Amino acid sequence: MTGSPADEPARSPEVIATVRAMRGRVQAAQRAGRRVGVVPTMGALHDGHLSLVAASRAACDVTAATVFVNPTQFGPKEDFSRYPRTMEADLAKLAAAGVDYVFAPEVAEIYPDGATTMVELGGVAEPLEGQFRPGHFRGVATVVLKLFQAVPADAAYFGQKDYQQSLVVRHMVADLLLPIEIVVCPIVRESDGLAMSSRNIYLSADERQRALSICRALEAAQVLVAGGERNAERIAAQMQTTLRDSGVESIDYAAVVDADTLAPIQRIESCAVALVAARVGATRLIDNAILDIRSAR
Numbered sequence: 001m002t003g004s005p006a007d008e009p010a011r012s013p014e015v016i017a018t019v020r021a022m023r024g025r026v027q028a029a030q031r032a033g034r035r036v037g038v039v040p041t042m043g044a045l046h047d048g049h050l051s052l053v054a055a056s057r058a059a060c061d062v063t064a065a066t067v068f069v070n071p072t073q074f075g076p077k078e079d080f081s082r083y084p085r086t087m088e089a090d091l092a093k094l095a096a097a098g099v100d101y102v103f104a105p106e107v108a109e110i111y112p113d114g115a116t117t118m119v120e121l122g123g124v125a126e127p128l129e130g131q132f133r134p135g136h137f138r139g140v141a142t143v144v145l146k147l148f149q150a151v152p153a154d155a156a157y158f159g160q161k162d163y164q165q166s167l168v169v170r171h172m173v174a175d176l177l178l179p180i181e182i183v184v185c186p187i188v189r190e191s192d193g194l195a196m197s198s199r200n201i202y203l204s205a206d207e208r209q210r211a212l213s214i215c216r217a218l219e220a221a222q223v224l225v226a227g228g229e230r231n232a233e234r235i236a237a238q239m240q241t242t243l244r245d246s247g248v249e250s251i252d253y254a255a256v257v258d259a260d261t262l263a264p265i266q267r268i269e270s271c272a273v274a275l276v277a278a279r280v281g282a283t284r285l286i287d288n289a290i291l292d293i294r295s296a297r
């Protein structure tokens with residue numbers, strides 16, 4: 001394992017901007033028998049991202065993080081141009097976390113002039129975010145595939161925070177026979193329960209307070225399930241009520257669906273997932289909780 005003991009100052013990671021150089025570093029490490037992990041991010045890093053770095057460092061000899069705000073996953077009316085870009089602070093956090101390489105390409109390196117090829121998806125990409133953010137997962141899958149080409153790691157670390165995204169990536173990896181292990185890590189929350197997100201900085205103090213109803217709605221769902229409730233519609237209705245009671249009116253969805261397929265269900269028979277997407281002020285937030293009655297039995 002690489003990585004320095006806690007009393008040594010963090011070594012700055014090497015920052016790499018080209019696919020060629022990045023691929024070379026990964027391949028050299030692998031030829032030397034080292035296991036490489038990659039953590040794809042869009043920057044504006046918080047402890048959620050750093051938990052993925054920690055998971056990679058625990059299981060791999062070399063860890064690369066990617067910092068790339070991917071234009072193709074933003075809709076025309078979304079926040080691509082104002083998405084927070086905090087590279088200096090991100091590099092300091094990645095250095096402290098013990099990352100070995102940071103892949104931070106320009107857009108033209110990932111989308112060369114004339115590039116038109118995109119990943120076409122179906123199945124788990126279609127409902128929920130697929131309905132409310134058309135084209136979003138097409139952009140996500142395409143950039144993840146490209147990042148896996150640039151950083152041909154042995155394992156890639158994603159967060160459960162983007163639950164549907166993690167399923168889309170898992171399916172793409174299986175369907176396209178990609179030689180990489182996908183690891184999904186738990187959601188990291190603020191002390192009051194709000195799921196950490198780069199977009200939380202958009203929230204005013206009042207909005208930040210109202211945003212808490214999203215994790216409260218998910219907690220309410222978990223409490224109902226722990227109390228024996230199995231009816232998906234009744235659980236979803238309670239989630240909607242919790243959100244509305246705190247003044248979150250603009251709800252894209254508050255749903256209880258099959259945890260593997262995201263298909264609608266009437267009753268929870270084994271493992272479901274509760275997912276919420278809602279706008280608080282102008283900021284769209286997502287969160288989720290797994291409802292696994294196999295562990296509750």
Ligand code: AMP
Nearest residue numbers: 041042043048158159161162187188196
């Ligand atoms: P992003 O920079 O938002 O594209 O996120 C990069 C990765 O970090 C994705 O795999 C996210 O699911 C993951 N992530 C974001 N927020 C959290 C969080 N609060 N806890 C754990 N993982 C997270």
